[in-house]
Amino acid sequence: MKKSLIICLLLVSVVAYAQNSQNLKLWYNQPSGTTWENALPIGNGFLGSMVYGNVPNETLQLNENTVWSGGPNRNDNPKALEALPEIRKLIWEGNHKEAEKLANEAIISKKSHGQMFQPVGNLELSFAGHQNYQNYYRELDIEKAISKTTYEVDGVTYTRETFASFGDRVIMMRISASKPSNVSFSAHYSSLHTRKNASVIGNNLVLKGKTSDHEVVESVLNFEAITRIKLEGGKLSKTDTSLTVQNATAATIFIAMATNFNAYNDVSGDASKRANSCLNQAFQKSFALQKSKHIAGYQKYFNRVKINLGETSEMNKPTDERLRNFNSVNDPQMVSLYYQYGRYLLISSSQPGGQAANLQGIWNNRIKPPWDSKYTININAEMNYWPAEKTNLSELHQPFLQMVKELSITGQKTAKDMYGARGWMAHHNTDIWRATGAIDGAFWGMWTAGGGWVSQHLWEHYLYTGDKSFLTEIYPILKGAALFYVDFLVEHPKNHWLVVNPGNSPENAPAAHDGSSLDAGVTMDNQIVFDVFSKAINAAQILKKDASFVDSLKTLRERLPPMHIGQHNQLQEWLDDIDDPKDQHRHISHLYGLYPSNQISAYRTPELFEASKNSLIYRGDVSTGWSMGWKVNWWAKLQNGNHAYKLIQNQLTPIGNERGSGGTYNNLFDAHPPFQIDGNFGCTSGITEMLMQSSDGAVHLLPALPDVWPSGKISGLKAIGGFEIVEMVWENAKLVKLVVKSHLGGNLRLRTPNELKQSTSIKLNEANGNNPNPFYSLDETAKPLISEKASIKSPSLAVTKLYDIATQKGQTITFLIKN
Template identity: 35%
Template sequence: MFLLLLSWLTIRSGVAQQQQAPLKLWYSQPAEKWTDALPIGNGRMGAMIFGGAEHERLQFNEATLWTGRPRTYARPGAAQYLPQIRQLLAQGRRAEAEQLAEQHFMGLRDHEETYAAEKAAWLQKIRAVSVAQATAAPGWQPLAVPTPNGWESAGLGLEGMDGVVWFKTSFELPAAWAGKDLMLSLGRIRDQDVTYVNGQLVGTDEGISKKRRYRVPAAALRPGRNELSIQVLNYADKGGLIGVKEQQPVFVVYPEGAAPETGVALNPAWQYWVQDQEPPLAPSYQASYQPFGDLLLDFPHTSGVTQYQRQLDIGQAVALTQYKHNDVPFIREYFASAPHQAVVSRLSAAGKGKITFSARLHSPHKNFRTYRVDDHTLALAVQVRDGGLRGVSYLRVKTKGGRVTVTDGQLQVENADEVTLYLTAATSFNTYQDAAANPEKRAAEAMKKVAGKSYESLKAEHVRDYQQLFNMFSIDLGHTPGEKLFTDARIRQFSPATDPALLALYMQYGRYLLISSSRAGGQPANLQGLWNESLTPSWGSKYTTNINLQMNYWPAEMLGLSACATPLFSLINEAADEGKSTAKEHYNARGWVLHHNTDLWRGTAPINAANHGIWVTGAAWLTQPVWEHYQFTQDQAFLRREYPVMKAAAEFFVDFLVKDERTGWLISTPSNSPEHGGLVAGPTMDHQIIRELFRNTTAAAQVLGVDADFQQVLTEKARQLAPNQIGKHGQLQEWLEDKDDPADTHRHVSHLWGVFPGTEITPAADPKMLQAARTSLLQRGDEGTGWSLAWKVNLWARFRDGDHALRILEKLLSPADNATGSEQGGVYKNLFDAHPPFQIDGNFGGAAGMAEMLLQSHAGYLELLPALPKAWPSGEVRGLRARGGFVVNLRWRNGELEQVEIASEAGRPCEVRYADKKVSLATKAGKTYQLNRQLQPL
């Protein structure tokens, strides 16, 4: 009892003295939505903690629960169409090239062979229900329209539902419109609609990009009230009326020929009725990451809750919810243990017998099942609808005092002094080629390993394991009274001048998220890291490889988290195996290729659409982190092991590149400049990536003393590649032709890859090209979504413009909940990055960008404080890592370097530059070198 009260007093003291413990996110109210909740993770299991006093929710994931199954992704015989596609592009006939590629060059979709017949039979069944029968059916329920993210987000139990849903409402016909034909504006609909007014068909269409505006003939109208009925067919992903991006009013009727603004609004009291929720499985190019379930705790705290607080301590990776109920302190702690592969929680109170609650396991997956395992354990079993994976989760309770009752539906705790909850989860995934594991056995084994240990020992081991990674780095940008504010208030009031410590917290939070979502032996961090609550997440929450997956790992090497990149290297090797068949079937080439997405099953073929899905340099880009890891660690054993994937990626382009008849250069065709401008020949980004691939592979071969002849081939090919070009607007051209639009503000800045993350455009190597790249970035502007803003931070850091980089960081930390427009980034209340919606790459890219502002080493030397903004006049950073195997500690005062410490791990020569000063050090492994602001030894 005394220890609990002491803990409570310590926590409350910490609230008043937040500067003593700044590495915390903290709030004065529970989470209202998922992007308010606090994330914990161990690299395989992740949970979002909502922190409700009366009702607690832990939404949890397991990294291998996806749709899909092991299968073939490459389309046999696609390569026979490659010459014709190239010829059409060379002739400027892009639309025809895209059409041909759509028909014959995209990858295989799951279920595509059987879908047409199954769909026809299903449509015949659902069309047997007439509009009159539907509108008269029992069970209609209210639903707010529009639903921007589909009916799945309406909170009505429709999560993940595909099928047929009817909607109905009404409108009043003004007497003055009698005898006039009307227009009905419904905005956008997913996927197909059949729309009736007063039982008469007025229109039907398919496709979410099409705006539904239907003519309603006067003969179909009635005086006064008119009934609108819409049958919405949704084959996959989200469904519903989503008309929220129109420039003109939607959900209105108006006279034909009149302005929509003069219209009459539809009655907002919409209703819906589910006709069918079992459509055939729609063809899908790749799989989607899935939620697992929810742990729901219900407490008898209906009133009397005071002094509420929830927080996430990223220094220990422990979340906490605390409050008083009827003046009794209650505390809940949560962490995700990597050593024991479980989510663990302790519930305590300042008094005996005060803890009473029920625990349930729930899942958005249809037909999930819960069941009693023993007198202290409840289980959850789920089956993914689109694919073969199964999952099982175990929840076990251990109490001090009180009574425990377990049924098939819930776990009940009554009048306990203290409670520990253990949550494990497992799936039937073995490897990307095998999904036949026994998830119940795995969940039970994990529970057996963890349940016998005390909470204190589990927490101590968890913190020790976590801090071995987290404590490798620290940063101090100064402290202000802003740190005393709750995190959501800090975000609302943020400016770099008044709260620089929020940026330091944001940087460390990026490291926390990477440690939590990417650990050795697991899967890499995906588009949402490890956390996802939706059966239909945006972009499948996959691995998008035209920047997003790579951005996830930008901070790994510089910020002391090399160990967290291990899952990325596993994915690269697995994708390389799969990518060999894609290289052969689609390009008749050696080596391996990866297009702009992959998934749990390591698909590498082009997906979605030809105008952006045929992008060939994903594999080439993914070899850059391999070479970077070697440069930072000087680990030759690692390089020797991973060199084959670099060589194979280079072999593909030796075979793939063709000579452009107009210029004589080697070019990449077909491809695109992600995700901009359609299918083209010779995009600048491709050539930058390929040059760097050839250069890095050559350098790796030299380090290892292998493949001398292949080195010569790569050097010659690189010399013949189409070079970077400066266009008529002073810009770095995005394409082979000079066709950039200086008013174009597209969020991708792909042609600037050679500045960052590439290394070929530097002040020393090509100052004119660097200026052209800067001009391009100025033309694109400072706006963007989360990850786009993060990329711009890194680019402005490479341009040595710290003040501009900081302006972008300020946008990156703007409150996303207040944002307007689909292109507005920022952060949510829990500091998750907003694409929008949530994508974790912006968190990682922003952290990397701050590191680039303080130290750069890509040009062959250590450049200290290359982009220090005026708003960071004094500060200190410890544990920055640099290429060559160096660990760097920096301290600066009044905008100038004060001292630097450089620890040499590999004994490599080290050139150091600051402002106009430079010094060369002949270092020895294990030695540390201290220099002053003049770069003189101390």
Template identity: 35%
Template sequence: MFNKKIIRSVFISLSVLQAVSVFGADKQDRDQVASASINENKSTNSLWYKQAAQGFDQSLVLGNGRLGAMVFGDADEERIVLNEESVWSGSVAENNISGGYKNLAEIRRLLGEEKFSEAKKLMGQSFKAKNAPKYAKSISAFGRYQVLGNLHLKFLAKKNQVSKYRRELDLSSALASVKYQVGKTKYTREHFVSKVDEVFVSRFSGPVSFSIQLDRPERFKTTAVNERELLMTGSLNDGFGKDGLTYAARLRVVAPGASIKVDGNKLIVESKDEVLLLVAAATDYRGIAGRQLVDPLAATTSDLDKAEKKSFVNLRKAQKADHEKFYNRVSLDLDKTKISDLATDERLAAYRKGTADPSLAALFANMGRYLLISSSRPGGLPANLQGIWAEELHTMWNGDYHFNINTQMNYWPALTCNLVEMQEPMNNFIASLVEPGSKTAKAYYDSPGWIAHRLTNVWGYTAPAGMDIGGPAWLCEHLWEQYAFTKDKKFLAEVYPIMKGSVDFYLHNLWEEPENKWLVTGPSASPENGFLLPGKKKGGSGICAGPTIDMQQLRELFGNTIRAAKVLGIDKDLQGELLEKRARLAPNQIAPDGVLQEWLKPYIEREPTHRHCSPLYGLYPYYEITPDGTPKMAEAARKLLERRGMGQSTGWSNAWRINLWARMNDAQKSWDFVKRMIMDNCFDNMLSLFRPLKNGKGKKLFQIEANFGFTSGFVEMLMQSQPDSGAIDAEPVIRVLPALPKEWPNGKVTGLLARGGFEVDIEWKDGKLVECKISSLNGNPCKVRYGSKTQIVKLKAGKVKKLSASDF
């Protein structure tokens, strides 16, 4: 699909580059010797329950980035949901309808004259797309992410006298276990997904007797290949009534001495000793340039053949070491209380009744780190709206990728939590949008560069689907920020062409609004809020020119591209143009009521408490609005945040507000939203609830970005490293405990990554800093701030500086 010649230099080499740690051999050595006990505190690193899961929201989730599993743990009839990251319906299709650019000048004139209804009508004629996403249960070429299938285990000996039941997920080693007793016989089940061996592994202690089946809701055929192997195959709907992507899930029983029989499309196993199940899965997806075509049948056979040669002990040893290498880089710990040792669902229930449990917030934050490691690995696809976990065919919002916050939020903790490698799938995915986005830019804007609108799929959709057009600038932020944290010039050189391509599009499409002669975008929108039309009390518009978020994103993109070009010593003419155009972008404005303005003019918000905080992009994730650098604008941002309120909002919105209030250095407001998320947006299995249930009732909707946003917010409360302003030459400042709430009087975090190439450990007691340890990875100087005092720290690479409260 994608033209390899166009993006080979920015895409293929990204995979090679990220195959090793961005910090080189020293970093690899540290990973290899990381202590397995660094995250041994079960209250912050373990989920456990006294009963089997009654639904996906109580299941134990496992993953290796590509393969996922959801373990329910029933003693009699176990169901394990299986996932594979590329199980997508739909197909590569032509989405663009050329010629929309012919009306752009007129649309912009109408926007400049505030004739929004007329502009919107003309846009409806000009920005149509083929094969656009559909969210009902209909099928289109856009497609959707789907469940791979279900593994059913029916135990023939009924276990209705089960006692001492315990179901547990160890986040630190990525092991799900189920233990129980029947009479005097003890049973143990252990499950994990190995990235090293690319298989899902289950071990059952003996004696056991059970049947095994594989199925999915539609489009599958399961056959018993032999007495040890089941094979499930099928093709998904391509959106045009034909077979599209093909998949295979292959299960193999490893149980020497066991009796195994074939019964139609299932196996029946009886063994006095332990039984090992190995599951491999693959598809023939190759929607991203550079991705090799895979034969699912051959690939699953090969994976199982290799894995079967290893003992369970060796499979587990390799998987555990691989997971701990990443998870143990960071530890997040807060105080335990009397309820911290309760089962996780009981802890949540007690917390919601008002019992203090600081370590529960640390557990939720660690869950985000765990989920990122489990759903985004080098060489794979980025985490989608559900990570990689889905039990249905019709996933919420197609399980796709939204660029007006959701996809980006998935990667907010990647850098601060020292998981740089986990951002590689995101980087590659961004690179994959360049070629189709270039066609979309030409078709609708007659423009150079590339554009992707609000959302996309794994098939390269970049055509209009929502007109907030700042998404690519936001995506490019992730590329620059990886450099800002690591100072890896080779990486920067690889991604610079992507940033430059995005800049080319925006430079071509900026236009001068008539009143102030500012340069603005448009047609665009402020996700996903709207405003009342001038002089009207009802109705309104979302379509506009120069929304505040676009202007902030372009100031960031232009500034980052200037900095990147300076670092690389290239494009001096472009640097000059960007500097000139950046100064002419519509500025942040304060409305007459003192609130940060969302649009070019102080229009009345259609929904003042809207879940999106779009004009606050400049506060977080960008940093052009800061309490220290722009106090008046920060106060206007505060007022807008207060207007947005504490309403019953979506999980990702509450997560964003943790980060926003942390950037305001407001510990208690940040903690209010931490509490709100645990109260309203957290399932029993610590996955994020999209909307709060009313009186415990309602549809249980899952979107994963709130998990990641919570983790990044947790870290932002304890450590930040952004500059004091968005000035092009501004240097980062490491802020220690900038938003520490009184509810977290004691704690310790280690291994956090800060801009400039530093690892940071922080310990505090009674709300005061005990010690901050700064480890330099690249030998750059840095500023460290605690309270109102700042220290200059100069270290050689590999050296450490310890600071206490008395040093400030």
């Protein structure tokens, strides 16, 4: 039966090798109504809007990336340092609950638990007489980053095109009619802020406001939004709070927004001056010119990667219908659309010079959003940027990297005052003011690895770009992250390893600890410290500096605990073998070593590889949205494409499904629930990992191809060391075309599912030993300690070919494939 199904899928899946732009649209036959998660997101990294597409009463819900509550503040707990020895003693003695109680008093902040990302407000448009409409259609064209709504009233077709311009820092909507003098509407602002004022000044509709005070932090953040309308025919009139357009042929709405925010420690800007400057600059240009500049500015990023996993007739249906059907039909193009939608969201919410994408990217309609819509750095904020380098959006990593640089400054005082340590650190959460204290209670917040994890993104950017000047710039940050652990690690009294105490495995607690999450030497902490030390060592050696520091880090690294394989054949989450195989917690943090780290490998650490798979099986598939996104990456790293695809199916399930957890909203936003954007980004990363991986010493092609994608094509992916997959085509799960560009030169080690051919221009060498390319240098993982009760099998892996090819900087290589 299974074999027949595969044959059927092969027959119905038609691969068109040119990416069809008509398919890169989310489209619907009905308006959003009052449901925010039905609206369509647009953004340019600085401004964001949700376009509802409602007919008589349209709403543009507006966001600006620096509109946050509060102001510059610190949230360290001054009692921490004095209480630290007692907390450690309680954990050594097994009194985890008492340690947690003391940490709640002495470690967790008594000030702000993080400020909130807040909306600006709504631009409300009213169209009198448009209640009875027909032939309705709305779309989000993610190839052009333009939302469009069309409908018909009394024989007149109305069109609204909306985009957040990548040319000028404005949001624009052009409203047109198929017959002259038929565009009439009124516009006004609404806002949930208590301190705001909407008025008409000249011909501008202006909303001024101040964000919320929050958790003893007084707001110092002012915002201003300005709307101006350019008419083609017709007449503009106004009241004290609204603008009205009458009998125009077309009208273009310009929206500018700004705040007084300059930096996390500087709010001396002028919101009004900024907003007016952006508006005046944009208003001088025609809509056609603005649209052209916008598309070009956006496609500079988006067009770098093209993907086609096959096409069926399902792609001709509305997006919400495709979402409902996805688990019961073959719709590979839906995966291509969802993949590119993740890239669209990152381009739209993260631009150089702007703020990093937060828990909701740049889109939020609530004064008090879930989890404050801030930066949760025990997984979610990092996951947002997993696609950045490998899906050819390296520049878009910059806002996150800038946030890490700023945390490395604010986190120095936290390290010193709370833990008596040098260097810098952050706990599990931060915000636009770069707070680094511990929040939310010790169960969640007593985690010291936030700085260590985010600092890995700096190293990743170097690995992909080879930018040595960047490495020189950020080396002190890598060194500072390591210095914190040099001072913070303590010797385990029983086995004498150096461990983090107190630490925890984020948001999970073993029953053996009476429901407390606090422990010493948990697996994830050990893995992160290993990475922090290793990256500081590697960076110092590349830059030829700090030799004695390097030696000391190597000595300390050797004293870190090895990973443990427990009695259930699982990778242990804690040092003690107390994992419960029935535990299906959404956080599986001890698999950090499998992904995003590379400490666990099919080829280098087979026992740990198998134990990781067992842990993942125990935890199950059903989970919250971001967790399913992480699981796609894990199953891809485990080279199990069918299981990874199963998680994609779980992800692309309508929210409110019978599973009762996770899924996707109609606008393809990830549902935690509620909405968190990390699941979108995590799944885009996971699909990439299914098609190409480069973290384990080689560029591995088609490592986790599911049966439902037997043929396909992708271009533009980036690998470590500056290699670009210019074009990769496969049929029947085998490569049929491969073109690779080497941007940096050096050895290209390729792992392929089928054999390549020698040619006069390309010398293929059978690869063995370590990859001589320094970007592919791997830090040796210690042998695991394996329980006497465990019985670990050897991994069952597909047969692959492994080649070394010498490349020159700028060289493009077209490989020949053996039939």
